[in-house]
Amino acid sequence: MKPYTLSGVLFILAMSLLSISSPAAAQTGFIIVQSTTSTQNSGLFDFILPKFSAATGIEVRVVAVGTGQAIKNARNGDGDVLLVHAKSAEEKFVADGWGVKRFDVMYNDFVIIGPQIDPAKISGMKDVAEALNKIAASKSIFASRGDNSGTHKKEKQLWAAANFNPAKHSGTWYRETGSGMGATLNTAIGMNAYVMSDRATWTKFGNKASHKILVEGDARLFNQYGVILVSDKKHARVKTELGQKFIDWITGLEGQAAIAAYQVGGKQLFTPNAPCQ
Amino acid sequence: MQDFSSSFTLAANLIWSAKPELLEIITLSLQVTLSAVVIACLIGFPIGALLAVAQFRGRTALTLLFNTLMGLPPVVVGLLVYMMLSNAGPLGFLQLLYTPVAMIIAQALLVTPIIIALTRQVIEDLYQEYAEQFHSLVVPRRTAVMALLWDARYGLITTALAGFGRAIAEVGAVIVVGGNIAHVTRVMTTAIALETSKGELALALALGFVLLFIAMTINASVFLLRASAARMSYV
Numbered sequence: 428m429k430p431y432t433l434s435g436v437l438f439i440l441a442m443s444l445l446s447i448s449s450p451a452a453a454q455t456g457f458i459i460v461q462s463t464t465s466t467q468n469s470g471l472f473d474f475i476l477p478k479f480s481a482a483t484g485i486e487v488r489v490v491a492v493g494t495g496q497a498i499k500n501a502r503n504g505d506g507d508v509l510l511v512h513a514k515s516a517e518e519k520f521v522a523d524g525w526g527v528k529r530f531d532v533m534y535n536d537f538v539i540i541g542p543q544i545d546p547a548k549i550s551g552m553k554d555v556a557e558a559l560n561k562i563a564a565s566k567s568i569f570a571s572r573g574d575n576s577g578t579h580k581k582e583k584q585l586w587a588a589a590n591f592n593p594a595k596h597s598g599t600w601y602r603e604t605g606s607g608m609g610a611t612l613n614t615a616i617g618m619n620a621y622v623m624s625d626r627a628t629w630t631k632f633g634n635k636a637s638h639k640i641l642v643e644g645d646a647r648l649f650n651q652y653g654v655i656l657v658s659d660k661k662h663a664r665v666k667t668e669l670g671q672k673f674i675d676w677i678t679g680l681e682g683q684a685a686i687a688a689y690q691v692g693g694k695q696l697f698t699p700n701a702p703c704q
Numbered sequence: 705m706q707d708f709s710s711s712f713t714l715a716a717n718l719i720w721s722a723k724p725e726l727l728e729i730i731t732l733s734l735q736v737t738l739s740a741v742v743i744a745c746l747i748g749f750p751i752g753a754l755l756a757v758a759q760f761r762g763r764t765a766l767t768l769l770f771n772t773l774m775g776l777p778p779v780v781v782g783l784l785v786y787m788m789l790s791n792a793g794p795l796g797f798l799q800l801l802y803t804p805v806a807m808i809i810a811q812a813l814l815v816t817p818i819i820i821a822l823t824r825q826v827i828e829d830l831y832q833e834y835a836e837q838f839h840s841l842v843v844p845r846r847t848a849v850m851a852l853l854w855d856a857r858y859g860l861i862t863t864a865l866a867g868f869g870r871a872i873a874e875v876g877a878v879i880v881v882g883g884n885i886a887h888v889t890r891v892m893t894t895a896i897a898l899e900t901s902k903g904e905l906a907l908a909l910a911l912g913f914v915l916l917f918i919a920m921t922i923n924a925s926v927f928l929l930r931a932s933a934a935r936m937s938y939v
Contacts, residue, residue: 459802459883468902473886488802490883504791505801609901634903662791664799 457486458669461498461506463577464607466652467491469627469696475685479676485669493576493607501525501655504662507670509655510677512625513577517653526655530678533686533697534651537581539642540612540629541567541621549621555645556589562621563591566600570615570622573603581650582623588647612638625650627696652697654678678703707906714906715913730918733891736804736878737871740811744819745864747812752823753849756831767824773817778810782880785810789881802883807891810877815867822866826859827852858934861926872919892918 466472467489476487490500494511501509502525509526511517520526539558541549547565549558562569571593572579586593593601602620604611608628615622616636624632629640656674659665676682678701686699718726755767787793789801789809800806830852838848853860875893882889884898892915899908 459885464901468898488883488885488888490802490885500790502792504796607901609903612903613900613905632903633907634905664791664796 456484456669457488458507458666458673459488459490459505460508460510460673461490461492461501462510463494463497463512464491464609465512465578465625465628466510468609469625469631470691471627471686471689471697474689475677475682478685479673479682482681483672483676485672487673493572493574494578494580495575501657502661504657504664507657507666508673509657510652511577512650512652513580514651514653516577516580517655521655525658525661527658529653529655530674531700531702532652532654532677533683533699533701534649535626535697536643536650537578537623537648538626538629538640539621539623540615540638541641542619543637543639544619545641547621550641552642553644555585555642555647558642559585559589560591563589563593563596563600566596568600568602568618568620569593570611570618570620571601571603572608572611573605574607576607577650578608578623578625585623585647627691630691630694630696651700677701707909710906711909711913714910715917718910718914719917726914728887729890729892729895730914732804732889733872733893733915734918736807736891737811737868739808740815740871741864741868743808743812744815744867745860748816748819748867749823749853749860750849752820753827753853755820755824756827757845757849757852767821770817770821770824774821776814776817777876778814778874779876779880781810781814782877785813785877785881801881802885802889804882804889806881807878807889810881811871811874814874814877815871818867818870819863822863823860826856826863830856830859858930861930865923865926868922869919872915 462472468491472487472489472491476489480486490497490506492500494513494516497506497509497511498513498516498520500506501520509517509520510532517526517529521529539549539555541547547558547562547567549561552558552561571582597603602614602618604614606614608624609632611622612624612629612632613634614620616634616638621641622638626643629635654674654677656667656670657665659667677686683699683701686697687695689696752770755763755770785806786801788795789798789806790796791801800809834848834852834855837843843851873893875897878884878889878891879894879897882891882894884890884894890898892911896908896911896915899905899911
């Protein structure tokens with residue numbers, strides 16, 4: 428092998444590889460949606476987004492992270508639409524001028540999951556605050572997201588409703604994973620811990636082991652999702668027109684029907700409740 | 705654990721059935737990582753060789769720096785590249801965030817220090833053998849560096865493979881700058897992370913085996929190429 432053969436091989440390799448990585452970026456008909464892991468892990472997006480693309484020709488690229496990070500990314504202008512579940516944080520996002528307007532899209536609920544043996548004896552309880560107090564009183568292991576996500580924010584509200592501050596016990600029975608919902612569920616199952624999850628992620632979750640839903644149905648476990656168009660006043664590159672089309676669709680009849688039609692194991696995971704319905 | 709044994713069969717089935725979705729993810733993984741490694745080698749080989757041969761102030765400090773940067777946490781590289789490429793960052797106008805190009809940049813940043821540090825060592829060892837001859841023949845430095853790089857090529861292939869191994873296996877950088885977007889920036893490692901977070905542990909592990917299989921194929925082909933090249937040179 429002569430020296431020029433090696434450099435030739437390297438050159439051809441580099442050119443061929445670089446050329447293939449560009450076509451995805453060359454398309455202009457796409458929007459970026461900053462969203463939460465629950466909407467992706469539940470399979471909802473895989474079900475409804477092809478319908479939107481078929482109807483409008485717009486490709487949707489979903490970045491699924493925790494609500495806290497999704498909002499930060501959107502503030503940086505790295506998304507055209509925000510679809511998350513932390514109403515007060517969403518309203519602040521709009522009030523601060525980062526978003527145009529917030530619309531309700533759909534809801535489901537949170538549930539408290541725990542091991543079959545249920546050391547804190549909370550199975551079947553209807554008052555979630557009381558259930559949390561029993562977990563705390565028995566010092567049973569509780570896995571918290573600890574990542575400022577929508578689910579984590581809700582969990583902190585519920586502890587506040589229970590008049591209990593679990594942060595003081597962090598590292599003992601109260602364990603903050605600092606991870607996404609799926610990773611936290613895996614951890615909780617590994618530690619035989621209690622954990623709070625949105626119902627959609629749990630229903631679709633593949634590693635349930637002997638864990639099951641123990642507490643559900645309290646009105647405070649309500650989980651509302653909202654959608655916001657990122658404002659082009661702060662970031663001129665936001666695709667306002669395409670983003671608005673997505674919002675019109677998902678809050679319109681077609682999108683709302685698609686959300687209602689998504690089922691796992693015969694169960695509907697999200698209930699549409701956009702205002703125009 | 706039943707997940708273990710089912711992962712093996714699942715991995716075999718995945719490779720055997722060669723679903724278009726999986727092929728797409730594998731292809732993108734290879735495109736991103738090979739591009740990053742080629743770029744890192746083009747930058748790293750000459751710099752590493754110069755560090756080994758040239759005498760200048762701060763050489764030891766630079767060597768130490770590159771050796772340290774071999775331990776760069778991928779997630780930190782991802783964060784730095786994200787902050788540069790974000791629309792709120794200085795290079796936002798390039799519109800590269802959440803594209804494969806962003807992932808190539810991140811992995812190239814991650815791998816370049818490894819290539820530099822290992823190249824420096826390989827070339828320095830060889831230079832100790834050659835130094836006297838170079839001096840007596842008054843070989844210009846440029847020629848000397850080229851000759852050293854060429855004669856050390858087999859060592860440098862291993863260096864490139866070390867970089868490849870680091871890049872193909874990392875998830876922290878590509879998930880931040882790529883966003884793990886289906887059909888756009890989803891690669892093997894981010895797919896494994898996603899399946900783990902869905903609780904599909906057997907599938908996640910199976911994808912891990914597929915990734916190892918691909919890495920083995922790459923290593924084996926380099927090994928064969930090298931063996932046949934060595935044989936040819938004796939003919």
